Amino acid sequence: xxxxxxxxxxxxxxxxxxxxxxxxxxxxxxxxxxxxxxxxxxxxxxxxxxxxxxxxxxxxxxxxxxxxxxxxxxxxxxxxxxxxxxxxxxxxxxxxxxxxxxxxxxxxxxxxxxxxxxxxxxxxxxxxxxxxxxxxxxxxxxxxxxxxxxxxxxxxxxxxxxxxxxxxxxxxxxxxxxxxxxxxxxxxxxxxxxxxxxxxxxxxxxxxxxxxxxxxxxxxxxxxxxxxxxxxxxxxxxxxxxxxxxxxxxxxxxxxxxxxxxxxxxxxxxxxxxxxxx
Numbered sequence: 001x002x003x004x005x006x007x008x009x010x011x012x013x014x015x016x017x018x019x020x021x022x023x024x025x026x027x028x029x030x031x032x033x034x035x036x037x038x039x040x041x042x043x044x045x046x047x048x049x050x051x052x053x054x055x056x057x058x059x060x061x062x063x064x065x066x067x068x069x070x071x072x073x074x075x076x077x078x079x080x081x082x083x084x085x086x087x088x089x090x091x092x093x094x095x096x097x098x099x100x101x102x103x104x105x106x107x108x109x110x111x112x113x114x115x116x117x118x119x120x121x122x123x124x125x126x127x128x129x130x131x132x133x134x135x136x137x138x139x140x141x142x143x144x145x146x147x148x149x150x151x152x153x154x155x156x157x158x159x160x161x162x163x164x165x166x167x168x169x170x171x172x173x174x175x176x177x178x179x180x181x182x183x184x185x186x187x188x189x190x191x192x193x194x195x196x197x198x199x200x201x202x203x204x205x206x207x208x209x210x211x212x213x214x215x216x217x218x219x220x221x222x223x224x225x226x227x228x229x230x231x232x233x234x235x236x237x238x239x240x241x242x243x244x245x246x247x248x249x250x251x252x253x254x255x256x257x258x259x260x261x262x263x264x265x266x267x268x269x270x271x272x273x274x275x276x277x278x
Contacts, residue, residue, distance in 0.1 A: 008275075014189055036244065039055065040243060041241065050228045054181045058243030062248060072225050072230040075141065076227040078145075079216075080206050082141070083145045083149045088198055088202050092153075092191070094153070094155075095157050096186050098161060116183075117154035120212065121214045125218045138220075139219070139224065144224050151215075152205040160197040161255040162197075164190060164194060172195070175188065202263070212228070213228050227248065228252065
């Protein structure tokens, strides 16, 4: 067997082994989180992640004895879905305008969104707190939704901008000749053609909102408090409640996992399209 043939035969195996190793490294923290949620605090601290003394006590404490966690989880779901919808609707219209219309300052406008996205949240949250306090939006679902949309919209604009830019103008011209207005062209032509990009933007916008901590910490207290903020409550004065902390972490993983799994086909298509043609 020649060296070339041997290399050709071994390459797929080496790639597979490397992929398995990378996957194992990536999933090991998830394994620790899930397995530790079924253990006592003393076993987590003293026996490490591989002991087999399982119990459901931590799950009982989180979901039966301390039922407020479900309310905070529902707040996170509401804010995540609403902010994603607002971000994708507004971001897609803005991307369409930037990609398809030529006007003075178009590049400056586009890059201003990118610069705004790069600003650290801590530099904006205090001013946002004062503004929300003045208009009665603090500690409300709709207030936190707008706050999350404020950092998701620039992200969505830049993520789907290549998808709008790559569409041939003949589609747009044909729709206008057939009597469609600009808005009808946007709805009936551009949105279906950019659907994979919209799905990718939706997934990442939802994850950004779901994982967000600082805005939720400063802009909420009780009524609109989200699940990531409540997780910090398990760091009590008498020490860390390790088991309950892991249970809350597992529950936070589930919606993101399900959302990404459902959108997997469109997500892969969107990433591939944006990476090859964008």
